[in-house]
Amino acid sequence: MxxxxxxxxxxxxxxxxxxxxxxxxxxxxxxxxxxxxxxxxxxxxxxxxxxxxxxxxxxxxxxxxxxxxxxxxxxxxxxxxxxxxxxxxxxxxxxxxxxxxxxxxxxxxxxxxxxxxxxxxxxxxxxxxxxxxxxxxxxxxxxxxxxxxxxxxxxxLNFEQFTRAVLLAQSEFSAFLKANDNERSELLEKLTDTALYSRLGRRAYDKARSARQHLENLQAQDGAIQALDEQARRDLDERLVMAR
Structure with a gap:
């Protein structure tokens, strides 16, 4: 603008x-x-x-x-x-x-x-x-x-954002500083046109969370797999030989 x-x-x-x-x-x-x-x-x-x-x-x-x-x-x-x-x-x-x-x-x-x-x-x-x-x-x-x-x-910008960041009324120059973190962040993104980076950050966070969840699922599945003991392996080998 x-x-x-x-x-x-x-x-x-x-x-x-x-x-x-x-x-x-x-x-x-x-x-x-x-x-x-x-x-x-x-x-x-x-x-x-x-x-x-x-x-x-x-x-x-x-x-x-x-x-x-x-x-x-x-x-x-x-x-x-x-x-x-x-x-x-x-x-x-x-x-x-x-x-x-x-x-x-x-x-x-x-x-x-x-x-x-x-x-x-x-x-x-x-x-x-x-x-x-x-x-x-x-x-x-x-x-x-x-x-x-x-x-x-x-x-x-809406009226509140405009009057806090672009046109500060007399005696209200601290309005921007008094805004909470979310309001200041939103204003700065609009004024500096950096909202794109916030969207990229959210997408990266969501993708990392999805990958982490997938890894945890694989690790849980891996932990559920039990190795065969020695006797069970010999029995399996014998069955395979007989099947041939």
Missing amino acids: KILAIRLRNLASLAGPVALDFTTEPLASAGLFAITGPTGAGKSTLLDALCLALFGAVPRLGATARDAKVPDADGEIAIWDPRNLLRRGAGAGFAEVDFLGVDGVRYRARWEANRARDKAGAKLQPSRQSLLDLDSDRLLATQKNEYRPLLEARLG
Whole structure:
């Protein structure tokens, strides 16, 4: 998985449109870079847009109380609802991410929300998500129940894995370290594409266990064989001679 571009409009402190294209200069050859700026400049909003476009959720909103609400045009809205990121005074907004999937295909994930008739102050409408295959220009999903499994399969990570290993929310940089051994192992395999070696290791272990069991069976059979005593061997030899 590789992030290729981030685009957004009317999210939090960024009116936009804003676009970051990591496939063009100067970012294409930058290697390592930092997002800097004063408080309120929109640094966190860029990262929110990345997660929002992919999963329709933002880690820092999910950390709030589930029953907490804030006032909105049509009454109240849950504080964890990602539509809270829609800029005040805006009738519509979106977050969009282009990425290279684990299958080597380029995709575009998009989240968008709007108010009735795109008018600021009107009632919030349900948010929408879509997944587009950029290489074939084919729309893969527009329904949320089909979007998530397709996105996770192409991205190679689910929301929890992504927010623990790729996008660590503020004050949660120890999330990866706090994960148990199995979770860290699974994340590292996905991020380093070394799951193949784990599968090879399991197959080698299973084959060795099968060979060991076969050897033990042979040894048990061998131990059950009793050698003939001297008299029995003479009797057998005599019977063989007579049979000829």
